[in-house]
Amino acid sequence: MFANKRLGKELAKIQQSLPPGIDFVSAPDFKQWEMDIRVLDANPLYADQTYRLRFRFSPNYPIEAPEVTFIHLSQPLRTIPIHPHIYSNGIICLDLLGTQGWSPVQNVESVCMSLQSMLTGNTKNERPPGDEEFVRRNTQRPRDIRFVYEDSSV
Amino acid sequence: MSRTPPNVSFHRRSVLPQRPEINPVDPRALEYVSPYDHNLMCAICYCPFVNAVRLPCEHVFCQRCINDAMKITGIGFTPSSLNCPSCRRMFYASEITSMPKILNRMLDDLMVTCPLKDQGCNEQIQRCEVQQHVDKKCAYSEVECPAENCLLSVLRKDMEKQRCLHSMLQCEDCNEFFMERDLESHRTLYCEAGRTSCPDCKAQVLLCDIDQHVESCPDAIFPCTAAKYGCDFIARRLALDQHSRTCALAKLVPFLQRQNERLGAHEAALKSLRLKNSILETSFTSFQETLGPSTDIADPPSSSMLASDSSPLDSTARHLLCLQESLREEVSRVSAALSELDARTTMARMNESLRAKEDISHMNAAIVGMRLQLHRLVSAKKVAMVRNQTEGALDAGAASAPEGPSRGIELPIRRLSDSSRQETKL
Numbered sequence: 163m164f165a166n167k168r169l170g171k172e173l174a175k176i177q178q179s180l181p182p183g184i185d186f187v188s189a190p191d192f193k194q195w196e197m198d199i200r201v202l203d204a205n206p207l208y209a210d211q212t213y214r215l216r217f218r219f220s221p222n223y224p225i226e227a228p229e230v231t232f233i234h235l236s237q238p239l240r241t242i243p244i245h246p247h248i249y250s251n252g253i254i255c256l257d258l259l260g261t262q263g264w265s266p267v268q269n270v271e272s273v274c275m276s277l278q279s280m281l282t283g284n285t286k287n288e289r290p291p292g293d294e295e296f297v298r299r300n301t302q303r304p305r306d307i308r309f310v311y312e313d314s315s316v
Numbered sequence: 317m318s319r320t321p322p323n324v325s326f327h328r329r330s331v332l333p334q335r336p337e338i339n340p341v342d343p344r345a346l347e348y349v350s351p352y353d354h355n356l357m358c359a360i361c362y363c364p365f366v367n368a369v370r371l372p373c374e375h376v377f378c379q380r381c382i383n384d385a386m387k388i389t390g391i392g393f394t395p396s397s398l399n400c401p402s403c404r405r406m407f408y409a410s411e412i413t414s415m416p417k418i419l420n421r422m423l424d425d426l427m428v429t430c431p432l433k434d435q436g437c438n439e440q441i442q443r444c445e446v447q448q449h450v451d452k453k454c455a456y457s458e459v460e461c462p463a464e465n466c467l468l469s470v471l472r473k474d475m476e477k478q479r480c481l482h483s484m485l486q487c488e489d490c491n492e493f494f495m496e497r498d499l500e501s502h503r504t505l506y507c508e509a510g511r512t513s514c515p516d517c518k519a520q521v522l523l524c525d526i527d528q529h530v531e532s533c534p535d536a537i538f539p540c541t542a543a544k545y546g547c548d549f550i551a552r553r554l555a556l557d558q559h560s561r562t563c564a565l566a567k568l569v570p571f572l573q574r575q576n577e578r579l580g581a582h583e584a585a586l587k588s589l590r591l592k593n594s595i596l597e598t599s600f601t602s603f604q605e606t607l608g609p610s611t612d613i614a615d616p617p618s619s620s621m622l623a624s625d626s627s628p629l630d631s632t633a634r635h636l637l638c639l640q641e642s643l644r645e646e647v648s649r650v651s652a653a654l655s656e657l658d659a660r661t662t663m664a665r666m667n668e669s670l671r672a673k674e675d676i677s678h679m680n681a682a683i684v685g686m687r688l689q690l691h692r693l694v695s696a697k698k699v700a701m702v703r704n705q706t707e708g709a710l711d712a713g714a715a716s717a718p719e720g721p722s723r724g725i726e727l728p729i730r731r732l733s734d735s736s737r738q739e740t741k742l
Contacts, residue, residue, distance in 0.1 A: 164344035164361050171362045225384045265401040267359040
């Protein structure tokens, strides 16, 4: 497949320029990349915070969506943003990242921007319902979880 | 390049399961050498379109990209319908149309590096020829081992050794075992034990580092940097540095190099101009042919001007001009036909009006005849009335009352007979 070729081109572009609030962290190979995102406006929920995203690409990328999760780090400090669609283990429930919402014309940059705007538009200081139990019991990888997308407001 | 006798290989193939000889090249995984317009890049694979197809929403993708997308992201597992990856508008597989051939052909002409570049092939090929290159020509693609009962593969460039390169041999230096085909690359590139002495400074160096060493070895013997331009001084690196400070030719090297570059550029320009010129000449002669022998004395200046206007793409311009010429001929043919038609209709009209005129004159004659008749009748009646009056005056006393009406009836009867006579006359 051409996943590596395409990721190579995306990487070249990312290293040249990125939209404000999105930073490139590392891409040791074409399997797993890390990016940092910040919310730009003065949303009190996310003010002065930077969040780390981990992208995992399958060999079928971009036909298949990448697996995108927030990750927790202590040095530098990176937390999981609080949001009614983000579980506290970093798993994101967003149709864009599922089989149905994903489109092969999306790329790492556009996913970062979507997540950025998802955080920007949020006003609820809460986790998804059933967060604790989901976090405790879930052993699946995000791409194997069947999410039901019901809320179109955020 | 020689191979094992064909009958042998045929026999072997028929007995043993065939290995996948041809590895299909995915054009989307190639490295492009020539620059291309970024509008011609597929939004899925980020490569210049390969067999571009158009969706009803006018978005264009590679055929294989859209096929892949339909296979995996088809809604509800019905691959016959899908949303456009760009605008999410729904479409059916039957609505996909192909793009003009010229686009695919132009993109197929882009130069790419051989996909086996990592194995050592440095060739650059047109994209449409990559598969053929890998299958038939590339020295670094894997082919069947020429040995009869060996199932492994060798690089095509090793085929000419005509023997199996898969026997295990021991590296003289590190004592490890390698297949013969890999031994050479192991010794020159990877072996940690093989040592050789530098030909210049006699120091012991790792075999795999020898190239690097020679480049920096202070005792290595090199020719003067101006050797190309005629200086035949050869010395060790140190002495060479001193020499280059005094050598007049060495000082001229940058200048000479620039001159060479300019010369090369000029030659290239001349070549392209020559090509252009020849194209112009052929287009000019074709103009003359299309204009025909009658006009070619009068027209050359204008046609040559046209040809010089149509710069490098003059094959299309020529085509257009030919088209225009044929259209002009068509127009003249049509106008000739039109004038002929015009003449014919005038003739027909004239004939028709002549006949009408004749009719009118006939009628005129008839009317004159009738007038004459009428005149005669009127005068006859007058005569009769005059005679009646005179008779009445004569018989005023004797005539009875009922006789008057009977005479009055006689007149209409005569008039009737008169009118019937008139009809027969007509």
